[in-house]
Amino acid sequence: MLVEPVTPTSHAYWRKLLPALLLLAALTRIPSFLHPLWNPDEGFLAVQARQLADGGVLYDTVVDRKPPFVPWLYEAALGLFGHGSLVPVKVLAILALFATAALLASLARRRWGDRSGAVAGAGFLLISVGLHPEDTQAASFGIFTLPFTALAVWCADRRAWTWAGAAVAGAFLTKQTGGAVLVPVLWLAWTTSRRGPALLRTVAGFALPVAAVALVTGPSRFLFWVVTGSGSYADLTGSGLHALGRGLGNAGILAAACLGLLVPLVRRWRAPGTDLWLWLAASAVAVATGFHFFGHYYLQLMPPLALLGTAALHALPHRWTRGALTALACTCALFLTWGFLAPRAELTHAEQLAQAVRERTSATDRVLIWGMHPETYWLAGRAPASRYLTAGLLTNFSGGRNGSLVGEEYGVEGSWPLLLADLAQHRPALVVDDSRGKPYGPGRMPTLRRVLAQEYERVATVDGAVLYARTGAP
Numbered sequence: 001m002l003v004e005p006v007t008p009t010s011h012a013y014w015r016k017l018l019p020a021l022l023l024l025a026a027l028t029r030i031p032s033f034l035h036p037l038w039n040p041d042e043g044f045l046a047v048q049a050r051q052l053a054d055g056g057v058l059y060d061t062v063v064d065r066k067p068p069f070v071p072w073l074y075e076a077a078l079g080l081f082g083h084g085s086l087v088p089v090k091v092l093a094i095l096a097l098f099a100t101a102a103l104l105a106s107l108a109r110r111r112w113g114d115r116s117g118a119v120a121g122a123g124f125l126l127i128s129v130g131l132h133p134e135d136t137q138a139a140s141f142g143i144f145t146l147p148f149t150a151l152a153v154w155c156a157d158r159r160a161w162t163w164a165g166a167a168v169a170g171a172f173l174t175k176q177t178g179g180a181v182l183v184p185v186l187w188l189a190w191t192t193s194r195r196g197p198a199l200l201r202t203v204a205g206f207a208l209p210v211a212a213v214a215l216v217t218g219p220s221r222f223l224f225w226v227v228t229g230s231g232s233y234a235d236l237t238g239s240g241l242h243a244l245g246r247g248l249g250n251a252g253i254l255a256a257a258c259l260g261l262l263v264p265l266v267r268r269w270r271a272p273g274t275d276l277w278l279w280l281a282a283s284a285v286a287v288a289t290g291f292h293f294f295g296h297y298y299l300q301l302m303p304p305l306a307l308l309g310t311a312a313l314h315a316l317p318h319r320w321t322r323g324a325l326t327a328l329a330c331t332c333a334l335f336l337t338w339g340f341l342a343p344r345a346e347l348t349h350a351e352q353l354a355q356a357v358r359e360r361t362s363a364t365d366r367v368l369i370w371g372m373h374p375e376t377y378w379l380a381g382r383a384p385a386s387r388y389l390t391a392g393l394l395t396n397f398s399g400g401r402n403g404s405l406v407g408e409e410y411g412v413e414g415s416w417p418l419l420l421a422d423l424a425q426h427r428p429a430l431v432v433d434d435s436r437g438k439p440y441g442p443g444r445m446p447t448l449r450r451v452l453a454q455e456y457e458r459v460a461t462v463d464g465a466v467l468y469a470r471t472g473a474p
Contacts, residue, residue, distance in 0.1 A: 013109075017118055018102060024125045025098040028332065031137050031339030032090050035347055036379065038138035040390070041296075042086060043350075043375020045140070047389055049074035050083050050378070059221035061387050063412075067226050068217055069174040070141050083378075086139065093139040096147050101125050103150035104306055107157055111273075112314040119313060119321060123261060124306035126328040128299075130257020131250060133339040135295030142299035145171050145178040150303050152181045153279060156188040161198045164189075165205020172206075173213055176226060177286035177300065182206065184279040229412060247293030254298050257335060260327030261309025264320050272311035280304040292398070346373065349463050354379035356462045357430060360469065366426040370442065371434025371465070372397070385428035386419050394419060395440040406439040408447060416447055423451065431456055433466040 037043055048062050052075040056062040064071070077088040101121040109117025129136045148171035155164035164185045171178030182202075189198035214222040255262060283300040287293065313321045350373050357367055357380040366385040369376045374389040392398045396410035408416055431452060435441035442448045456468035 013114055013117075017105060017121065021101045021105065021121045021125065022094075022098045024122060025094050025101060025128075028125055028129050028336065029090065029094045029097070029137065031133055031336060031342075032093065032139065033087070034340065035344055037086055037347070037375055039134045039140065039296075040373050040375055041140040042089075042138050043373065043378050044389055045071060045074045045089075046078065046083070046086060046378040047374050047384060049078045050383070051387075053079050053083070054383070056387075059217050059225045063225060063387050063393070064389075065225060065229060065393075066141060067173045067176060068213060068222075069170070070144055073144065089139040093143045096144050097125060097128055099147040100150045100303060103147065103154045104303055107150075107154055108307060108310045110157065112311060115321070116310050116314050119325065120306050120310040122325065123309060123328055124302060126325075126332040127254075127258050127261070127302055127306065129332055129335040129339065130254050130302075131295045131298055131335075132253070133335075133342045135250075135299070136335070137339055138296070140296060141175040142296040145175045146299060146303060148174060149178055149181040149279075149283075149300065152185050153188075153275070153303075156185040156202075156275075159192065159198070161189055161201035162205040165202040165207075166209055168202075169206045169209035172210065177289050177297070180282040180286040180300070181279065183282035184275040187275050187278050243291055243293055247288075250293060250295045250298050253295070254301065257331050258302075258305055258309070258328075259331065260324040261305060261312070263327075264312040264316055264324055265309050268312040268315040271315040272308045276304055276308050276311065280308060347375075349373075349465075350376045350379055352463050353432065353434065353465050354381075356460065356467060357382055357432065360459070360467065361429050365429035367430045367432065368423070368428040369432045369434055370440075370448065371432070371436075372438075373434060376432070376434070383426075385426045386422040388415060388419055388422075391435070391440045395445065397438065397440040406444075408445055420447070420451075427455075427470065429470055431468040431470075433468065436464040 032038065037046070044064065048056075048064065048071045051062045052058065052071065058068055058071060062071070073092065074089055077092060078086075081088040101124050104124050105117040105121030108120035135142070148167050152164050152167035152171060155161075155167055168179060168182045168185055171181055185202060186199065189195060189202050192198045280301065283304060286300055287297045309324070313324055353369075353373075353376050357369075357376065361367060361380075361382060363381065365382060367377070367380070367382045368385045369389075370391050372390050372392055374384075377384050377389065388394050394411040394415050395406050395408065397406045433442055442452055452468055455470055457471050458466060459469045460467040
């Protein structure tokens with residue numbers, strides 16, 4: 001397949017399309033600016049960015065089961081513009097969606113013509129809001145993975161194998177499941193006349209950036225936190241039906257958002273290329289990985305769905321395209337309305353708790369929030385007393401799991417001795433039990449219960465959360 005020529009007509013095409021895509025990307029992200037943050041992932045990243053700026057070391061004194069790109073992105077953006085607002089990363093999220101749309105438009109234009117390029121770019125942006133607002137409006141891992149996945153297929157389509165592999169590495173270093181895009185990239189490499197060199201260059205392009213990042217962050221720490229340290233997290237025991245219900249629900253929501261593309265795709269499912277179907281299938285496997293089926297996992301399905309739907313529309317009469325875009329615009333408007341009106345009960349709770357923390361501590365005090373909402377640290381402007389920002393890493397609580405696999409023995413290996421070391425080094429002036437009846441409450445955690453009994457006393461309750469102040473005992 002030949003590279004599309006750069007002509008005056010081509011320049012005119014992009015001068016018209018790119019500003020329109022940027023404007024549409026900004027419009028779809030307006031709800032993201034309505035609240036300080038949208039979900040705990042944003043809060044987690046904001047606190048991590050502050051820890052890194054204060055000299056923390058990733059995968060040592062700053063930890064999470066995620067690759068390093070987004071924490072570094074937050075650190076750079078907030079370090080440049082200030083840690084008091086997430087507006088800089090919200091703007092970067094708009095640019096990430098715009099870049100994804102532009103790459104998809106370029107792919108579709110090269111394969112099916114000018115009109116299809118515009119349909120693919122606009123179609124992707126219209127479906128990009130097609131999940132719960134907490135999943136689509138947050139500037140989190142899933143959003144920043146998308147441009148890398150689109151870039152990987154874009155490079156492979158142009159036989160730029162080393163760059164394609166590097167883009168896959170970028171996707172993997174943003175979110176582990178982003179590496180699923182390696183499947184269609186390898187397929188395209190396999191179908192070339194010189195498959196051996198193509199495959200070798202793709203693998204090298206992927207391996208070298210990943211190896212470099214592993215060396216920078218520490219190979220053993222990188223391997224543990226990014227690859228091998230999540231076995232218990234992926235166990236479904238005790239939460240299978242809950243996860244299945246969430247998975248089917250999110251799939252249904254996304255299908256409703258993509259209906260304008262799915263209907264023509266059912267009519268012309270043979271029209272698209274094999275690589276796009278492989279991309280969709282690999283992304284579906286990525287969604288299922290870990291068996292939690294959170295809504296933001298489904299973001300990975302959107303780029304291949306946009307291209308598959310565009311290919312189907314290309315094979316149908318023009319009136320189908322008008323109908324599809326009209327349907328997508330209507331569903332997009334509904335999801336944006338949802339974003340404007342969606343209640344934010346947990347954010348309200350975190351803000352109330354943060355206010356209580358500020359009133360009972362000084363700016364230099366450390367605190368320990370025992371819960372699943374690390375945004376409380378950021379909202380309160382207080383540094384965490386431990387490297388573990390949520391109780392999830394210490395107890396394996398996540399995704400609706402009940403008490404069967406939640407406890408000290410199920411936490412990240414070696415985490416409790418490190419927690420005690422952190423608390424000895426940075427004795428928290430205030431401990432907030434934000435478990436609110438969940439199975440990771442201090443009553444089921446002997447070590448934490450002992451710390452509270454020896455050094456703290458209960459002083460207040462705020463919206464169900466219990467505050468403990470230090471008594472001064474050694």
